Amino acid sequence: MIGPGSTASRQFAFTTRAHVAVDDATGEPIGLDDVDTRVGWLLDLIAAAGTELVARLWQPVTFDVLAAGRDHQDRRLPAEGHVAAARLGWNPTYPHGVYVPSRVTRVVTAQVMATLRTVAYRDAAITALSARFDPATGRLTTPTAVADFVPPGFARGVQRQLIAHVHRTDGAQSIRLRITDVQRPPQTSAMARLSAADRELAQITATGGELVLTVKLPTCPAPAGRAQWRRVRLTAAIPAHLHGRAITDWHLPTLVLDHRGLLWRCAATELVPTDDDLRSPAVAVGVDWSPSTLGAAAITTEAPEGLVSYYRGWTYDDRGLGIKLARLQAEGQLLHGKAARLTQLAATAEPEVRARLEEKIAILNGHRDAVGAKRGKINRELAFHFGRQVTDYATAAQAQVIAIEDLTTLETRGHGRVNNNRAAQSARRKAVTALAHAAAGVGVTVVSVPARGSSALCPRCDEPLARPGGYHTAWCPGCRLGGNRDHIAGVNLAKRALLGKGKVTRRRGQLPAIRVAEHAPVRKSRDKTSPTPSRPRHRRVRRSLPTVTPRLGVTPKQHVPAPQASVWDTVKPTPPHGDTGSRDTRTFQPSATPVAESMRST
Structure with a gap:
């Protein structure tokens, strides 16, 4: 059913871990370490x-x-x-x-x-x-x-x-x-996609706030018969952010092993609200991928007189995670280069030297894998934080559609070898998945639009923009329109989503896409139409003297309180008697010259 208040099915992914394991036949508890070992035999x-x-x-x-x-x-x-x-x-x-x-x-x-x-x-x-x-x-x-x-x-x-x-x-x-x-044959990952099997191998049920997975695991590394495959019942908690969701089906997970043990990569189907937003949207948010930060957003509104925009958007703050990712990427490349060089030396080295080099190569590969795992965690955190921030921005603007650049036609170039590689390694695909997951929960549709020319053309006259202030600024000499380059690109992307709402193509497993970029002038609105993003303010923490019971026979330490901070976060000299301490009253400060002359005379 399509109309106001209608719903649609959507699949999403999440991860969880088992906290209880029992033998399905006898009901005896099994240690989680033993379960990890048996799952490892299955994956091998x-x-x-x-x-x-x-x-x-x-x-x-x-x-x-x-x-x-x-x-x-x-x-x-x-x-x-x-x-x-x-x-x-x-x-x-x-x-x-x-x-x-x-x-x-x-x-x-x-x-x-x-x-x-x-x-x-x-x-x-x-x-x-x-x-x-x-x-x-x-x-x-x-x-x-x-x-x-x-x-x-x-x-x-x-x-x-x-x-x-x-x-x-x-x-x-x-x-x-x-x-x-x-090319050589690709490597096969050590994982078990249980969704390819039936109930004879695995089945999953949801009871209350827990998921119960019954799976058949081997009891030895090389099972010789059917008796050495036994069913194990694993119980895992449903993540807290899924409580209260309209989930209609829980799918069998994919089992993998990481440094913490067994990890479930699960999928579920839920009902999300949809009001046929792609046919009659009035407000759209355009998200532009930026090389300096993960992305920026701007809003375009469809009014009776045409398209209007405030032309001042919102830029995502990655809280320093981008700098950390760049450092980890450089560290991983350095480790890879060292391992490659040692591999070349080990190919023609003596047997004793080769053994020592292989030990060093194994250590370098272990460090590189650890760096890669850390980068994966940071990318996931960055992606979901970005998705939540953009969703909140669209919800505050009462937008029905979020337009993102088509990643298949997006290529980073023109910023140097290091910056191009750094931007290409960003977790944009994960950010799109996280954004679609967060936006579907509030009834906002994410659609992909063409990326070519979004930050190079004027949203009003569709002419090339100038760069008078460098890369991050844009100016149209004809329309006298300018601003942040990423914000203007966001206006173009939102405009393409509003103009192409009748030409949306849908493919299974992919986001709705608009393949053609149409043009219509976007008038600059004198009224502020975009929400003001919240900015974190500095909070003063009042630290009082610690209440520590003095020990007998021990001389207590003298706690000297820090000087009280002023309004301007600086320590001002004490005003003379009778002065109220206002900004108009200047305090007397002795000159340093008489003091120096008195010191010479002594």
């Missing part, structure tokens, strides 16, 4: 079988079959990965004497098929780019057909791989290269 079996299957299927004929989408009997391949693998006969193999249930095999084939289907697109792109690659100059010719166009960043990465392939083969360049010629 899945990762080993998946790696072997990917290596066996790493052939051009595999990607030809996936590109055609037909099996051996010319039937269309189903969307389910484990069903498609069963039709094609792509089954994993396990060590001799090891028994693995068929449902675990479903998990392995589903994960492998998802990886191969993703890589199939890259195989087709590499084949098209290799046909336009000149091995003598190392350059790509201009594409002649629209179907041959690929994103510039992707093309540069493939170009580097083609140049490396030419160097390895001493200039013997083939006309038609495949992904198997320039």
Whole structure:
């Protein structure tokens, strides 16, 4: 049903951890460390079988079959990965004497098929780019057909791989290269996607404020029979921010192991309010990705006389997390460079020296993994804080739509090698997911719009903007309109969302998208239409003397209170008697010259 007060289904993800584990058959409690060990055995079996299957299927004929989408009997391949693998006969193999249930095999084939289907697109792109690659100059010719166009960043990465392939083969360049010629098989992650199985392997129920997961785990590293697979019932608490949500379905999680133990990556379906905002929005918020900070926002309103905007938006404050991420990124690159250099030295070193170098390489890799884990935590915190701040800004403005730049057409360039790499490493994809999750809870729709020209064109006359004050300022000589570059880009993005509300395309698993950027003049409003973001104020803390009981036989310390801070956070001299201490009264301060002369005379 579409209309006022209607709802729509939406899936979102969250994480949780088990705090109780019992044996499903006997009801005896099991230690969480034992559960982590048994889950580790399960993940080792899945990762080993998946790696072997990917290596066996790493052939051009595999990607030809996936590109055609037909099996051996010319039937269309189903969307389910484990069903498609069963039709094609792509089954994993396990060590001799090891028994693995068929449902675990479903998990392995589903994960492998998802990886191969993703890589199939890259195989087709590499084949098209290799046909336009000149091995003598190392350059790509201009594409002649629209179907041959690929994103510039992707093309540069493939170009580097083609140049490396030419160097390895001493200039013997083939006309038609495949992904198997320039890349090795991808690594298989140690995880178990239980959603690919059925109730025979795992099932989940929600009781009160807890999730109960019953999953079949091995009791030894190499189970020899069905008796060595037993069901374990795990209980985890539902996160507090999900209490009171209209959740209709809880999906089976993905099990992974991190430094704290077993982690559930869960998904759920909830009902969110929707008033068909993309057809009749009146206020839109445009979010522009900025290289200096994560993003900035501005508001455009649809009025009877046309589009209007205040042209002064809101800039996100990352609380110093961006500087910390840049430092961790530089540290990770340094560790990677050291490990790569030691690997080159170890290849031609003596056996004793090689053993010492391998120990150092292992230590460097461990430090690099720790830095990567810390960057992941900070990126997640930054993304959800950004999503909540933008949602609050849109709610205060009574906006129905939040327009963001299409990340597939967005490329950071023109800011130098270091800044381009730093901006490209920002967690924009996580920020979009967090923003969509936070906005759906309050009934605001997030839509992606074209990014080209958003910060380079005037929202009023659609002419190129000047940069009189540097990168962060924009000025239109014709309209006499100027301001912050990111805020003007936000106005353009919000304008594109309002003008393209009748041309929205929807794809499963993706945000609603507007592919065409239309233009209409945005008049500057004399009235303030955007909310004023709250600013943190300095809070004075009054620290009194500590009440400490004096110890017998010990001389107590003399606590000297700090001077009282003035209004201007400076210590002023004590005014003379009879002075009220006003700003108009100047206090007498003796000159330093007579004092110096008296010191010389003594």
